[in-house]
Amino acid sequence: MGETPLVVAPWGRDLIGSGPSLAAAFVTVIGFGLLGMPAAAVVGLVPVAVLVIGGPLLAFVSGIIALVGVGEVVGISPVPGVVVLASFLIATTYDEHGRRTAGIYLSAVVAAAGMFVVTQAVFDTLTATATLLIGGIVFMGYGIHRYELLTLGLLDE
Amino acid sequence: MRPTPRFLHAIGTGVVLAGVGVLAVAPVAVLGSVALGCWLLVEQFTAVREFRQATNRLDIEITPLRNAAIVDESLSVTVDATLTSPVDSTVDIVVPLPPSAEHDGSIPTLTLYPGETTASRTFSCSFPVAGEFAFPAATVTLRNCRETVTETVPYDPDQRLRIDPRRPRNLHIGQGGERIDAYGEHPAGSGASGLVPEEIRQYVTGDALSQIDWKATARMQSPHIREFETETSRETVIAIDHRHTMDQGPAGQTMLDYAREVALGYARAAESFDDPLGLYAIGDGGITARRRPTGSSQGYRHIRNALHDLKPTQSAGTVTGSTTDRLSRPQAAWSVARELSNDDSAFGQAVAPFLADTEAYVHRVDSDPLFQSIQRLLTETSGEVWLILLTTDTGRNRLRDIASLVASEGGNLSLFLTPQVLFDTGAMDDLTAAYERYAAFESFRRTVARNPRTDVYEVGPGDRLDALLAARRRSRQ
Numbered sequence A: 001m002g003e004t005p006l007v008v009a010p011w012g013r014d015l016i017g018s019g020p021s022l023a024a025a026f027v028t029v030i031g032f033g034l035l036g037m038p039a040a041a042v043v044g045l046v047p048v049a050v051l052v053i054g055g056p057l058l059a060f061v062s063g064i065i066a067l068v069g070v071g072e073v074v075g076i077s078p079v080p081g082v083v084v085l086a087s088f089l090i091a092t093t094y095d096e097h098g099r100r101t102a103g104i105y106l107s108a109v110v111a112a113a114g115m116f117v118v119t120q121a122v123f124d125t126l127t128a129t130a131t132l133l134i135g136g137i138v139f140m141g142y143g144i145h146r147y148e149l150l151t152l153g154l155l156d157e
Numbered sequence B: 001m002r003p004t005p006r007f008l009h010a011i012g013t014g015v016v017l018a019g020v021g022v023l024a025v026a027p028v029a030v031l032g033s034v035a036l037g038c039w040l041l042v043e044q045f046t047a048v049r050e051f052r053q054a055t056n057r058l059d060i061e062i063t064p065l066r067n068a069a070i071v072d073e074s075l076s077v078t079v080d081a082t083l084t085s086p087v088d089s090t091v092d093i094v095v096p097l098p099p100s101a102e103h104d105g106s107i108p109t110l111t112l113y114p115g116e117t118t119a120s121r122t123f124s125c126s127f128p129v130a131g132e133f134a135f136p137a138a139t140v141t142l143r144n145c146r147e148t149v150t151e152t153v154p155y156d157p158d159q160r161l162r163i164d165p166r167r168p169r170n171l172h173i174g175q176g177g178e179r180i181d182a183y184g185e186h187p188a189g190s191g192a193s194g195l196v197p198e199e200i201r202q203y204v205t206g207d208a209l210s211q212i213d214w215k216a217t218a219r220m221q222s223p224h225i226r227e228f229e230t231e232t233s234r235e236t237v238i239a240i241d242h243r244h245t246m247d248q249g250p251a252g253q254t255m256l257d258y259a260r261e262v263a264l265g266y267a268r269a270a271e272s273f274d275d276p277l278g279l280y281a282i283g284d285g286g287i288t289a290r291r292r293p294t295g296s297s298q299g300y301r302h303i304r305n306a307l308h309d310l311k312p313t314q315s316a317g318t319v320t321g322s323t324t325d326r327l328s329r330p331q332a333a334w335s336v337a338r339e340l341s342n343d344d345s346a347f348g349q350a351v352a353p354f355l356a357d358t359e360a361y362v363h364r365v366d367s368d369p370l371f372q373s374i375q376r377l378l379t380e381t382s383g384e385v386w387l388i389l390l391t392t393d394t395g396r397n398r399l400r401d402i403a404s405l406v407a408s409e410g411g412n413l414s415l416f417l418t419p420q421v422l423f424d425t426g427a428m429d430d431l432t433a434a435y436e437r438y439a440a441f442e443s444f445r446r447t448v449a450r451n452p453r454t455d456v457y458e459v460g461p462g463d464r465l466d467a468l469l470a471a472r473r474r475s476r477q
Helices: A010-015 A019-035 A041-054 A056-074 A077-095 A099-123 A127-150 B007-025 B027-057 B214-221 B255-272 B298-310 B321-327 B328-341 B346-357 B360-366 B371-381 B396-408 B432-450 B462-476
Strands: B058-064 B068-070 B075-083 B090-094 B110-112 B118-126 B131-134 B138-143 B149-155 B160-164 B171-174 B197-203 B222-228 B234-242 B277-283 B286-292 B386-392 B414-418 B453-459
Touching: A010 A019, A019 A041, A019 A056, A041 A056, A041 A077, A056 A077, A056 B007, A056 B027, A077 B027, A099 A127, A127 B007, A127 B027, B007 B027, B027 B149, B027 B432, B058 B138, B068 B328, B075 B090, B075 B110, B075 B171, B110 B118, B110 B386, B131 B298, B149 B277, B171 B255, B171 B462, B214 B222, B234 B255, B234 B298, B234 B396, B255 B298, B255 B386, B255 B414, B255 B453, B277 B298, B277 B371, B286 B298, B286 B371, B360 B386, B371 B386, B371 B396, B386 B396, B396 B414, B396 B453, B414 B432, B432 B453, B432 B462, B453 B462
Parallel strands: B068 B160, B234 B277, B234 B386, B386 B414, B414 B453
Antiparallel strands: B058 B075, B075 B118, B090 B110, B090 B138, B131 B160, B138 B149, B171 B453, B197 B222, B277 B286
16 A cells, blocks of 8 residues: 555545535534624635545644634634634544544543633743643653553563 | 654644744634644544554464475465454554575565455465574554554464474384384374383283284284383483484485484474483584483473484594503503603603503593493483483494493483494495394394393384395395
């Protein structure tokens, strides 16, 4: 099996016809419309279009970029906006791993959003918030890696 | 866990988002980066679950067509990979061969794609050297369903393979031309169990039919069985002679090859009876390999490997030097001793006692590496050792001495001799002379066998011996 082309989410094309992905597209457009001004629904069409071209991961990233650009203009707050966009990632997780894992991911996103709000309130600087949250994710990623070595018996001790 | 380019691209995207968010003070970008990070964590977590599932369900079997082959023989090996139920991961299996194996083409690999449960591959390999080889651990590479991370785990197939050297054919073990069934009519290790024939007795109800000795039955006119000695509490020591004198005969069928075959048969039999087994290999310079009696499977394996590795040693040269020659004659030694007794020099006083108190014969015997080694063996092994000595019939006086020595020490001796007449090139040209040589050997064999607790057997190519005996019968008619 050859390595796939160097794009972030080429497998997303296969998910366009899937129910969860369509639901994510619907949630994004409607959600943006409800969160902001009616024009926000049009912004929601950007990630939907990228979903068709590049898959859910690129759709999510494009949605973030759109929010960075015109989020404030169309009246979408950062936290609800990102949670709505995360529906693309929830959809693809649901497709690949099932409902339980998708639920875990949704919980993780909601928890991260909550921590973001709390950390922002405490430190009042985005740099500290970013360092704390991303540092926590890196630490947990390393923990999972060690746990994997342990469960597969790959540790010497 | 190793990230694939996909995983790294996702990480890169998250890092860019975080960077843009911090620099542009855009909380939505930082939060997007965090959401992406959470997604990667979930990917990692599900990959761990998938990998654990796959390793628990995976079974790899490496099945050679035979568990034993001979050197340079092409051997077909089948690798079967089985999952008890389908998994989401892709499983790549690389089966490395033992270092000494030769194999045409690339290293065998198998792939189980998601949903598949079996994969199989057959390949051929050969081994240029003899010994026991274990297949190294297979390398199993797991890729999660989204191919974001991979992991490599070893899988020990626990498969061993024995490669034997080219074996002599028509192995004959017997007494006076009559074959003994212990390891006579079949290659060592593949025959019936039993260490050494003990006695022939009349058949009684309940005895196994396979135990009937048909030759004895024919002689006695009633069914007789041959019983085999299978004592397990006694230490057995194989002493195999691999001096240059054992290098007679065509390649692959030398005296040493025949002796090795018998020794391997005993090694396998001892293992099957859990008898402690030791090994002494004796070359021209004395003991070359020593394995103390052991009952462990690893010990048996070491002994078999040591037997496979034996090669005839180089002659140490004839014992030269006028002094040695002179001292080998008792009268000359005493003469020198007398001369030295009048020598007041430090040299004379130091050497004289050795000559005065020692007989030359003893010197000569002691200088024989076989005798010397057996002496040492008896010293090093405790109790009533059962010695299986495999050698040739050169140096018959030494062999008589060895048999007497073992008997005097209370040991049991099974002496396997490779008669020179059966290995000499051209000996069969004159069958009458050859038979006379064989008769002389047989007479010697019986003489040695008179020692207490001593059995003496002949070992050699059965076809040559049969030809010799058949020619004798024809000449009598």
